Amino acid sequence: MNPVSPFPRSGNWSELPPAAGAAVMATGIVSVAMHLAGYEAASLATLALACLLWLVLACDFGNRLFGERARFRAEADTPAALTAVAATTVLGTRLSLLGLQSLAAAMLLLAVVLWPLLLTAVVRHWRRRMPGAVFLVCVATQGLAVLAATLAVATDADWLAETALAAFCLGLLLYLEALLRFDFSHVLEGAGDHWVAGGALAISALAGSKLTASTVWTGAAHEALRTATLVTLALALAWYAVLMAAELLHRRPGYDIRRWASVFPLGMTAAACLSTAPAVEIGWLRPLGEVLLWIAVAAWLWTAAAFTRAWTRPEQPHPAA
Structure with a gap:
């Protein structure tokens, strides 16, 4: 697996590794x-920034695909490449919530095209004792489920809800496979992407909440989705507690670009709580989600400031991960 550079070369976006996609996520x-x-207002401001980051990284993605094929093939084999799919679905979900359904549908289509190509390349190179980025196979798949389920509610498209359910179930299976390959020593030693172990369950819970809120599922199907959502959210919160405790016990204050992959699960767990609260009618999840949201915002601000300092400083060496 290619090493991940914690520092981009000063002012050069083309030197950012695929892991930079986690910044958009x-x-x-x-x-x-x-x-x-x-x-x-704050949501729209961060949405504008996410769109700008997505466009910059999409241009770089296209440049590598058509101009640097050898580099693209090497990077496409790594789990971090799936941030391209996950970032597109997260952004598409927010656009759908804004009412821009056609644009959100275009983002879903793009993600659907990229997903099998990148997932196949990543799975072919799976091995034992992998870092937390291995869980991106679940995150990318559940991202499809979240966006499809969101669009299904917005457009009354039952087939999208059914597609979202299929992606949700596949995402859970991929999580179990990734868990078997995860190197648990990264909980204490990881550079940031170890948090995706919990974030993958959080996005699964968010997908479940979107499916549970749909009128397509009634009776036993609705109750099964409600149970699956609560179980995945409970497991995500358990991972959150374990990973936060590990951060306090084994502090890693230095900046690494994989720290964006820590911010994403923090925000995703907050979003999962906020979305699940009305879907399953558990009121205390909303205040919990708001507390977790401000923790995520604080982490985002710290990581953004550290990234800016690293990007503008003189060129740094690229140590192996």
Whole structure:
């Protein structure tokens, strides 16, 4: 697996590794969570920033695909490449919540095209004792479920809800497979992407909440989705507690670009709580989600400031991960 550089070369966006896609994921989900919490102005501001970041990284993605094929093939084999799919679905979800359904549908189509190509490349190179980025196979798949379910509610498209359910179930299976390959020593030693172990369950809970809120599912199907949502959210919160405790016991204050992959699960867990609260009618999840949201915002601000300092400083060496 290619090493991840914690520092981009000064001022050169083309030197950013695929892991930089987590910055779009983190910014986009913070926007979604702020919207769910009712902070619309802040949500729109972070949405604008997420769109800008997505466009910059999309241009770089296209440049590597058509101009640097050898580099693209090497990077496409790594789990971090799936941030392209996850970032697109998170951004598309926020656009759908804004009422831009055609644009959100276009984002879903793009993600659907990228997903099998990148997922196949990543799975072919799976191995034992992998870092937390391995859980991006689940995150990318559940991102499709979240966006499809959101669009299904907005457009009354039952087939999209059924597609979202299929992606939700597949995402859970991929999570179990990734869990078997995860190197648990990264909980104490990881550079940031170890948080995706919990974030993958949080986005699964968000997908479940969107499906539970749909009128397509009634009776036993609705109750099964409600149970699955609560179980995945409970497991996500358990991971949150474990990972936060590990951060306090084994502090890693230095900046690494994989820290964006820590911010994303923080924001996703907040969004999952805020979305699940009305879907399953458990009121205390909303205040919990708001507390977690401000933790995510604080982490986002710290990471953004550290990234800016790293990007503008003189060129740094690229140590192996």
